[in-house]
Amino acid sequence: xxxxxxxxxxxxxxxxxxxVVWLADPVWRVAAVCVAGLVxxxxxxxxxxxxxxxxxxxxxEAIPPEVRDIVRDCSGMSADLCRSASSDLERVKxxxxxxxxxxxxxxxxxxxxxxxxxxxxxxxxxxMQGEGEGLQFADFVMDTSTTLESFVENxxxxxxxxxxxxxTMETINRESDAMLHILGEIEGISKxxxxxxxxxxxxxxRAGEAGRGFAVVADEVxxxxxxxxxxxxxxxxxxxxxxxxxxxxxxxIHAVASMDMNFALASKSRLQDTMRHIxxxxxxxxxxxxxxxxxxxxxxxxxxxxxTALQFQDMTSQLIEHARQRxxxxxxxxxxxxxxxxxxxxxxxxxxxxMTRLKSAALKEDHRKGAVSQDSMGSGDIELF
Amino acid sequence: xxxxxxxxxxxxxxxxxxxxxLKSAGYEVVEAVDGEDGLNKAKGRGADLVLTDxxxxxxxxxxxxxxxRGMPQYRATPILMLTTESSDAMKSAGRAAGATGxxxxxxxxxxxxxVVRKVIG
Numbered sequence: 417x418x419x420x421x422x423x424x425x426x427x428x429x430x431x432x433x434x435x436v437v438w439l440a441d442p443v444w445r446v447a448a449v450c451v452a453g454l455v456x457x458x459x460x461x462x463x464x465x466x467x468x469x470x471x472x473x474x475x476x477e478a479i480p481p482e483v484r485d486i487v488r489d490c491s492g493m494s495a496d497l498c499r500s501a502s503s504d505l506e507r508v509k510x511x512x513x514x515x516x517x518x519x520x521x522x523x524x525x526x527x528x529x530x531x532x533x534x535x536x537x538x539x540x541x542x543x544m545q546g547e548g549e550g551l552q553f554a555d556f557v558m559d560t561s562t563t564l565e566s567f568v569e570n571x572x573x574x575x576x577x578x579x580x581x582x583x584t585m586e587t588i589n590r591e592s593d594a595m596l597h598i599l600g601e602i603e604g605i606s607k608x609x610x611x612x613x614x615x616x617x618x619x620x621x622r623a624g625e626a627g628r629g630f631a632v633v634a635d636e637v638x639x640x641x642x643x644x645x646x647x648x649x650x651x652x653x654x655x656x657x658x659x660x661x662x663x664x665x666x667x668x669i670h671a672v673a674s675m676d677m678n679f680a681l682a683s684k685s686r687l688q689d690t691m692r693h694i695x696x697x698x699x700x701x702x703x704x705x706x707x708x709x710x711x712x713x714x715x716x717x718x719x720x721x722x723x724t725a726l727q728f729q730d731m732t733s734q735l736i737e738h739a740r741q742r743x744x745x746x747x748x749x750x751x752x753x754x755x756x757x758x759x760x761x762x763x764x765x766x767x768x769x770x771m772t773r774l775k776s777a778a779l780k781e782d783h784r785k786g787a788v789s790q791d792s793m794g795s796g797d798i799e800l801f
Numbered sequence: 802x803x804x805x806x807x808x809x810x811x812x813x814x815x816x817x818x819x820x821x822x823l824k825s826a827g828y829e830v831v832e833a834v835d836g837e838d839g840l841n842k843a844k845g846r847g848a849d850l851v852l853t854d855x856x857x858x859x860x861x862x863x864x865x866x867x868x869x870r871g872m873p874q875y876r877a878t879p880i881l882m883l884t885t886e887s888s889d890a891m892k893s894a895g896r897a898a899g900a901t902g903x904x905x906x907x908x909x910x911x912x913x914x915x916v917v918r919k920v921i922g
Binding site for chain 1: 810812813814815817818821822825856885886887892895896900901902903904905906907908909910911912916919920
């Protein structure tokens with residue numbers, strides 16, 4: 417057997433082995449097919465070029481027809497496998513595209529919802545802190561607290577004044593009592609004057625005609641003392657009226673002075689508690705809004721990273737397309753190779769044509785190489801001309 | 802009025818991501834599926850910025866840029882290339898064709914926005 421025939425046999429065996437491996441584990445399908453296909457074609461071709469001129473293959477005619485048939489069948493089967501792998505790659509590309517489109521839409525919607533949530537939280541805080549229009553609850557409580565405070569202060573002041581009024585009233589009462597006492601003295605004097613006038617009248621009567629003038633004076637003095645007594649009684653009645661009024665006023669002032677301020681003080685304290693509570697709630701709301709804001713920012717950053725990462729689909733689909741094109745080139749080459757063998761039976765001619773096709777396929781590699789050179793998902797360079 | 806950005810890419814997901822990024826910043830985005838579609842849409846309604854991929858069916862990015870630069874309306878419009886191509890040779894070809902800048906995919910949405918703001922405000 418010549419070296420070429422030997423090489424062809426090895427290639428055929430490799431193809432068969434690859435097929436077995438492929439059947440055993442689909443994961444190896446693509447790799448096995450590629451390796452087997454390329455080895456089957458390239459090994460004899462290279463040997464033909466390097467070691468022996470291809471023309472010798474035709475001359476030797478040492479390749480038995482059954483070997484040629486095996487090579488032809490292997491090529492045909494490999495071409496079929498390439499076609500399956502190619503259509504699988506196409507499906508992978510479509511599935512990826514569909515899934516990534518949905519993911520991008522979902523991330524977009526998620527980001528929008530987070531932004532809306534943030535805006536809502538901010539508007540709640542703004543309205544709580546009174547940046548909106550109309551009377552705010554905190555302002556209302558503050559106003560009420562201030563009003564109640566001045567009310568309590570006024571009440572305390574009133575009470576203080578009432579207490580000093582109580583003292584004044586006591587002084588007035590003492591003065592009034594002293595006046596009544598003096599009035600008693602006047603009434604005593606009036607009574608004694610009346611008695612003296614009566615004695616004088618008696619003495620005047622005893623003196624007879626000489627005391628007649630004196631009797632008239634004594635009567636007049638008595639009449640004066642009676643009038644004095646009468647006035648004194650009137651004054652006493654008025655004084656007693658004043659005394660009664662003063663006593664009632666005293667009672668009222670006492671009532672004002674001892675009025676219970678606990679209610680006002682308790683209200684004021686409750687309002688102060690409410691104010692502190694509202695301030696705490698406002699602080700918590702502001703803090704919550706700040707955190708919602710920062711969470712929204714973080715979600716935004718994460719979404720940006722996801723959007724960057726999801727662009728792997730654009731690169732992988734290009735790479736998959738390149739792999740598919742290579743697969744299609746190998747498939748076409750194998751199909752034509754086995755077709756040629758069936759028609760002409762000329763192995764050398766078939767191999768030469770296969771090599772030509774592979775060379776033209778290799779020419780496209782340079783173009784593909786530049787298309788996707790990234791090997792990580794970090795964002796790419798930006799250059800402004 | 803919102804500035805109009807024309808994004809030209811055969812990958813629907815990239816168009817989606819560009820649109821999502823720019824719309825969130827208040828730009829109006831018009832999408833085109835390849836260079837030919839991009840050229841038609843650029844003629845149809847004026848764009849303030851064109852963002853194009855390089856490798857696309859029917860018409861590639863460089864040809865689109867050359868065609869746009871041939872139109873008086875687009876002589877001074879910023880055109881950015883957004884592509885997986887990153888070789889210096891391709892970048893020089895882009896610069897020669899009249900591209901304003903070159904962005905290598907994948908793009909970071911924040912950085913894309915910064916560049917867009919820089920070139921059209």
